[in-house]
Amino acid sequence: MTTTRSRKRPQMAGRQTRALSALLSHHTVVAAARAAGVGERTLRRWLASDAAFQAEYRAALRDLASQIALRPVVASETALDVLTAVMEDPGTPASVRVAAAGKVIDAALRIIEKDGTLNAHADGAATVPAITGELSPGVEPPSEADAHGTDTGAVHQLPLNPLRRSRAGGAE
DSSP states (O other), X not given: OOOOOOXXXXXXXXXXXXXXXXXXXXXXXXXXXXXXXXXXXXXXXHHHHOHHHHHHHHHHHHHHHHHHHXXXXXXXXXXXXXXXXXXXXXXXXXXXXXHHHHHHHHHHHHHHHHXXXXXXXXXXXXXXXOOOSOOOTTOOOOOSXXXXXXXXXXXXXXXXXXXXXXXXXXXX
């Protein structure tokens, strides 16, 4: 009885799986080959001419790159906590507190701008859509026209900085 080998490999062999893992955790092909228990020439051959191994290696590198790219996002919560603590600590020099506050504001504005929720106006003012919903008892909803006289429809606009003075000298 004659058996034929399929050209498609449903899974990589155990040696190749170990080699792939070793490539992702070692700095050199030599070290990876040694750790996987395969010859350096064999590993280099798989990297150079084994299409299935190359595809798995590229996929593993993409996954690793995605995980690495998420690390700053995950760490940003801690970074913001540190900046907030520095900013709120009265024992910290004022210049350091101001720098921390500036970084927090810059980060918030970048997120708002990227999200598209910041609305710029011709006079240089900026507004953010207000959250609509139930108001506290006794609080009147804003009119349908915002501070710039334009109809905002169902989403009301609030000044980004309510303390900002208009060009005429009064508060907006």
